[in-house]
Amino acid sequence: MQNFQGTDKYIATKELQIAVNAAIHLKKPLLVKGEPGTGKTLLAHEIAEALNKRIITWHVKSTTTAQQGLYEYDAVSRLRDSQLGDQNVNEIANYIKPGKLWEAFDSDETVVLLIDEIDKADIEFPNDLLLELDKMEFYCYELQKTIKAKNRPIVIITSNNEKELPDAFLRRCLFHYIRFPDKETMQRIVDVHFYGIQQELVDNAIKIFFDLRDIKGLKKRPSTSEMIDWLKLLLMEKLQGTDLESFNILEELPPHTHALLKNEQDLEALEDLIKYQGKRRY
Secondary structure (H helix, E strand, C coil): CCCCCCECCECCCHHHHHHHHHHHHHCCCEEEEECCCCCHHHHHHHHHHHCCCCEEEEECCCCCCHHHHHEEECHHHHHHHHHCCCHHHHCHHHHEEECHHHHHHCCCCCCEEEEECHHHCCCHHHHCCHHHHHHCEEEECCCCEEEECCCCCEEEEEECCCCCCCHHHHHCCEEEEECCCCHHHHHHHHHHHCCCCCHHHHHHHHHHHHHHHCCCCCCCCCCHHHHHHHHHHHHHCCCCHHHHCCCCCCCCCCCCHHHCCCCHHHHHHHHHHHHHHHHHHC
C-alpha cells in the first residue's frame, strides 16, 4: 500500500505523515486531536482520496452508543409483522440494520473508517469498542454468528478533548496531535486554496490573523478554517495588500471580524482592549 503524503488540497506535516503511515503499517487506529478547525475530520477524507479508498464516516453524537456502530435489531418492526402475519418474520436478518463498523468489516476491499468526535459520546463509549477495534470482530447474538472484518479498515478517530478517554482505549491507538500551523505552514495552506492570490495581501492578512490569535483570554481563537473564510471575504471586497499594510489589531477591528471571532465575549474583549490602548495613547 502506498504511503500517505498529503494531497493537493491538504497540507500534511512530516510528523502527521509519519503518524498516518505508522497507523496503516501497524494496523492500529489513529487517534487525532487538535484545535477545532485544524483539519482532523478532513484528514480521513484526504487519506481515502490519496490512497484511492472508500471512506465510511461515523459521526458520533452525545446520544450515540457503541452498539449502533455494530448493528441495531428492530424488534418493534418484527413484532408488528408477526401480528400482521408477514412471512418474513421468521428471517431475523430482515430486522438487523448493520452499523458503520459492520459496513467497514463487510467491505471486500480496505476502506477508511472515520469515527468522528468520539469524545462527544458517553465515557463508556470508547471502552465498549475495545474488542471490536482490537480484534476487528464482534458477535451478533440475534444471528448467532461472529462478524469478522474481511479486510482490516484504516481507522481514524478524532477527538476535540471534551473529555478524557480511557487508558485501555488509548493503549490500543496510535496518537497524533495536529499542532496549529505556524506562519510558513499557513502560507502553504493558503496557496492550496487560493491560486495566484496577491502575496502582499496574504502576508498582511496572516500577520493580523496571528496577532489576533496571540491576544490572551480569547475563548475561541480563530482557526485555519476561519482564516480561509476570512481571506475569501477580503477577496470579495477586492482589498489590496496595501489596505492592510499598516493595520494594528490593537487600534481597530479587522475587516469582517465576524469571520474570525465567533462569540460576543471575544468580540467584547477585543473591543475593550482597543479602547484601553486608545486611552493609554492619550
